[in-house]
Amino acid sequence: MALLFNPLTQFAHVAIATPMTIIGLVPIFAAGLTFLRYINYDPEAHPKDAPRIYQQYDFIVIGAGSAGAVVANRLSEIPEWNVLLLEAGGDENEISDIPLLSGYTQMSELDWMYQTSPPTDSPYCLAMIGDRCNWPRGKVLGGSSVLNAMLYVRGNKKDYDHWAELGNEGWEWPNVLPYFLKSEDNRNPYLVKTPYHQTGGYLTVQESPWRSPLSIAFLQAGQEMGYPVRDINGEHQAGFMLAQGTIRRGSRCSTAKAFLRPVRNRKNLHIAMRAQVTKILIDPKTKIAYGVKFVKNNKPQVVLARKEVILSAGAIGSPQILMLSGVGPQEHLQSFKIRTLSDLKVGHNLQDHVGLGGMTFIIDDPITLQKERFQSMATAMEYILHERGPLTALGVENLAFLNTEYNTDPDWPDMQFHFAASSVNSDGDHIKKISGLRDSVYNTVYKPIRHAETWTILPLLLRPKSTGWIKLRSTNPNTYPDINPNYFTHKEDVLTLIAGIRLALNVSDTKAFRRFNSRPHKMPFPGCRQYPFDTDEYWECSLRHFTFTIYHPTSTCKMGPESDPDAVVNPRLKVYGIKGLRVIDASIMPKIVSGNTNAPTIMIGEKGADIIKEDWKRKKRRS
Structure with a gap:
């Protein structure tokens, strides 16, 4: 749980209010230094905003949400790789830590505060102002795992077998279950005794x-x-x-707390907060993604990627960034005079519970x-x-x-x-x-x-037949997209x-x-x-x-085989037609899972990071 007061402030008050000699102050300074050392090595201390961003990294991960935090952690396990994690929001706070107050993080600075567009064909949200449903999405380290109700639900094993039947080799239940287990640190003994749960992972799961x-x-x-x-x-x-939840000692266990705080001192991982990505840089001739444009401290900046750009901005953010970068439906992009670099059905297939x-x-x-x-x-x-x-x-x-x-x-x-x-x-x-x-x-x-x-x-x-879309409203990255479920x-x-x-x-x-x-x-x-x-x-x-809705948007960058005309990424999560670019988040689900989406998105992050490691290990052997 986050500290509700600062002990160093208490020490300062004592020093000012009490007439003491220098010798008398020594124990207080010693205690203060001990506390600072503790904070530095405490696995739950908050990450710091990177003081300096290098010109180039091996991997750039866009979005520090339920998938992106996992990807950044796992890629930075390789000491010779350096990783930049870009997050448009800031850090969590004491309110977001308290499980019962989860609703109070919505419509706050931690929330993108998206809204659906008014319905065009079939009416919905008629009791809401303007016939629009609010769609909270996390704009914070940990993403929507900071705003959600913390429910840990994996979906049905037949969901994943169906993904594989659709041509996504390697995504059947026996191949994804190990990645659920890899993350998990389950603290209910009666569950740990079964083959479906595990201890020792980064993500704490337990009943309230x-x-x-x-x-x-x-x-x-x-x-x-x-x-x-x-x-x-x-x-x-x-x-x-x-209900099983992602909580630890009575407090929320977001993906930022689980996957970023313990590794925040890794020299090869930089975390940049309040850094909003506006475009992925793609060479129009070679079709290679080579960098990212973003805005931090009101200044446009560019950072380059030696190996790959990983897009983990979620089912709304990822398609918007792709389309702004020239990857999406050609006719739609042309209407905004955006040069189409890969004509794909980005933003289609939107699904929600x-x-x-x-x-x-x-x-x-x-x-x-x-x-x-x-x-x-x-x-x-x-x-x-x-x-x-x-x-x-x-x-x-x-x-x-x-x-x-x-x-x-x-x-x-x-x-x-x-x-x-x-x-x-x-x-x-x-x-x-x-x-x-x-x-x-x-x-x-x-x-x-x-x-x-x-x-x-x-x-x-659980398995709606109705699907919607995400479309651009403007070439301005700050203009929210058209969300029609x-x-x-x-x-x-x-x-x-x-x-x-x-x-x-x-x-x-x-x-x-x-x-x-x-x-x-x-x-x-x-x-x-x-x-x-x-x-x-x-x-x-x-x-x-x-x-x-309890905010489960998925499937807007659909994963599928090359034969699938609606697919945006292949089963290795690579964007079709563009080299050096992958999408790893809930948007790649070909069909929405039968249950809450946070745990499956974390699994996608775990599996996606392993896929990247496998692919680069294979390249290294070939060279």
């Missing part, structure tokens, strides 16, 4: 030390519905579980996670002194993977539940801010129950979600929840009053109003 009574009821409800309580990261996925936000259930017992209940000095001290208590809660306490009637493979669930012992009314002002919910909607639907005890399920569609353009997506919503109603109707007198909050959205509760029309209208 605190949970509400409702989290146990959720597990019992799953059993009543015929699902096992199991490790959904194990052999089988369908079932209910206590989508569901119904604000699905609220009311109970009678005062056992939910209400903000007012835990705003106390006792709660703060329990966290600071013992690394326990409600502030260690992930926000999402439980997960479940279920099968709707539209799923044909029971071992490949199509619906995910996120359970929380709180809801929109629990912290209305903040939820309004981060979701962009209209005042009229909040005041009509949620404000009337602002003092009620409530819990929620967020049902998420095209939610609900396929009717089956809507029908599957409605089936998932009814499964969530079944959870509330189990004995486990009926003992709390659980019942659904039935106040309709203003635009849905004409439909009776629990009809298909009612739920479709609700979905198109409180359209909710």
Whole structure:
């Protein structure tokens, strides 16, 4: 956990306020020097901004997020390689360290604060201001692993087997599982005993030390519905579980804390913060990527790459940077008078998990996670002194993977539940801010129950058929791109979600929840009053109003074989038509994984770094 005060400042106050001789000051200076040495070697001390950036590096990694931090760490393991990691944002802070406050990092300086464009065909986000959904993305060391709910979910093994079936050799489950294990330092003994978890990696994974009574009821409800309580990261996925999170001693374990802080003193790794990349430099004749343009301290700068440029800016940032650099759909680039160096479907195939936000259930017992209940000095001290208590809660306490009637493979669930012992009314002002919910909607639907005890399920569609795009709006790198997820353009997506919503109603109707007198909050959205509760029309209208995503954009730089006309990178993550350039982040997923995307993105970083090492080792042998 980050220090909440500076001991050296305390020493200074003592020295000023107390008349002391030079001899009397010696113990204080000694203690101060000891503390400084500790900070220098503490594996969790924050990285420093590189004081000087060299003119040339072997590898330049763009983006220090869930993948980029991993890539920079692993490449700098080779002592003769020097690596520059460029991050547009700054460092984490004390607020981002506290698990329960994860929502407060959104719409802050740590967030790019993207928004979707208003829908063009199929309506969505109608309850949000301007019919736009907010899409938080991390603009900070650690990227979106600093903003997310810390959930550690790998997806289904059949996701990766399907990637391989699509022509991506080496990405089947047996080949990716070792990279999940490589990162992991799991601190739940009952999980470590299985072949699906491991200790000793950089990334700490464990359950929160605190949970509400409702989290146990959720597990019992799953059993009543015929699902096992199991490790959904194990052999089988369908079932209910206590959430595993990327937390360490009660605090967030972002990829910056896990992968950058322990290696920040490596001489061959430079980390440049607040350095926003504007363009990848590509020789138009040789089609070789040879450097990067970026802005730091309001000054345009150029740095060159001897070996490769690695793009890890995420499913929004990576396609935008590629297109600004001349790699993308030729017709689209020509409309901005950008010279096309490789005509690829960059920005196409955008996929995201989508569901119904604000699905609220009311109970009678005062056992939910209400903000007012835990705003106390006792709660703060329990966290600071013992690394326990409600502030260690992930926000999402439980997960479940279920099968709707539209799923044909029971071992490949199509619906995910996120359970929380709180809801929109629990912290209305903040939820309004981060979701962009209209005042009229909040005041009509949620404000009337602002003092009620409530819990929620967020049902998420795991394998949507609807896909969208990322497009440029301008050649100015500071202009956010056109983000259109095209939610609900396929009717089956809507029908599957409605089936998932009814499964969530079944959870509330189990004995486990009926003992709390659980019942659904039935106040309709203003635009849905004409439909009776629990009809298909009612739920479709609700979905198109409180359209909710937990920010899993993927697949905009699709990985595929050379025969795939939609592929942007090959299975070695090299950009087609350009030498010395790879993409390593969630944008390369050919199909979105069946679950939260942070752990799979870290895996992509691990595997991508190994691929680079293998390729350069092979080149060295040939030479």
